Amino acid sequence: MGYSKDQLLTRLQELQIDHAKYEHPVVLTVEAQAKYVGNMGGALSKNLFLKDKKHRFYIVSAMADTKVDMKVLSQRLGLGKGGLRMAPEEALGEILQVPLGCVTPFALINESARHVSLLLDQGFKSQDRCIFHPLSNDTSIFLAPSGLDKFLKSIGRDSAYIDLEANPMVGKDQPPDLAAFVPSGSTVLPDTPEKVASSQVSTGNHVILDSKSVAAKVKKPSSNMQHVKENSAPAAQPSLLFKDPEKFVEEILDKTSSLLLSEITEANVKQQGEQLGTALVNSLRKRLSSDLKNLATIYKNTAYTEGFYAGTHHQPKRS
Structure with a gap:
């Protein structure tokens, strides 16, 4: 069972994150939400839950x-x-x-959701307050x-702020600028027919588009991903974590240490010696394999993107 709204709000309090809560009737569109909170000072958000052909998922x-x-x-x-x-x-x-209309x-x-990639609109960074549903609409x-x-x-994520309206060239000499945000993990769901919307439907923070509608517009009212610095360059700049080999290794060691301590805590106290060691090793390999592959893929993609960026933006000195 996933986190509930109350559990999430309690978590925010424990983290001492300042926030205000406003309860209202269930809303299925951003426009409906705006009727209740649109004039209270804050930027409404719309959230897309997407997938690619390899069953990798994204929240935009x-x-x-x-x-x-x-x-x-x-x-x-x-x-x-x-x-x-x-x-x-x-x-x-x-x-x-979460139910329909509650993507956040x-x-x-x-x-x-550990393998779900998150892309945040860079417009949020200039807002005093942003408005989201806390797992419930x-x-x-x-x-x-x-x-x-x-x-x-x-929760072990970095915030990736992206210019979502940018349209940079992509080609042989212009690699995709957001490639580092593609998750390496995939999730296989039961083979059931997907529900396809016949037209664009805005369901609260979850916007469903048909094959002909690729952009949603409403009235404005503010694993590990990467921080993106705002500058004039068209390419998103990856996190420092994946540019620094020492920090990259530290991240791996932190994940391993944290998981090892949790396994020791949860391990059966009756297990002793080699039996306990074997159980821990097997569990670590099973639970860390996907995370470490994900980190390595992001590191590789970041190195590729950084190399291309450096090559295309290097201006040779004229003699």
Whole structure:
């Protein structure tokens, strides 16, 4: 069972993250949500839950008036023009563990969402307060972008702020600028028919698009990913973690140490000597394999992106 709204709010209090809560009737569209909280000072958000052909999942959290072109976004991720589509409804329950209309970055607190990639609209960074559903669409919470960053850091995520409306060239000499954000892990769901919307439907913070509609627009009211610095360069700059080999190794050691301590705590105290050691090793290999592969893939993609960026932006001195 995933986190509940009350558990999430308690977690925010424990982290001492300043936030305001406003309860309202269940809303299924951003417009409906705006009727209750749109004039209370804060930037409404729309959240897309997407998947690619390899069953890798993404949350794209955008300002309410940001145009998200899924074909462009797919190319920027290196997935081709048709590589992204809306995730099936059953994935909401299986992976994010939230009902329809409740997609939110806070769903990443659930272990089942550990491989879900998160892309945040860079527009949030200039807002005093942002508005999200706290795992339930009968409530809205207001918090500063720094509060969201603090929450994400507490669950082992870095905040990846992206210009979602950018449309950089992608080709042989212009690699996809968001390739480092493609998760290496995949989730296999039961083979059930996906529910396809016949037209665009905005379900609270979850926007469903048909194959002809690739951008959602409403009235504006503010594993591990990467921090992206705002500058004039078209490419997103990866986190320092994946540029520094020492920090990269420290991250691996931190994950291993944390998991080892949790395994010792949970281990059967009756197990002794070689028996306990074997059990721990097997458990560590099983539980760390996917995470370490994910880290290594991000490191590789970051190195590739950094190398290309350095090569294309290096200006030789004229004699």
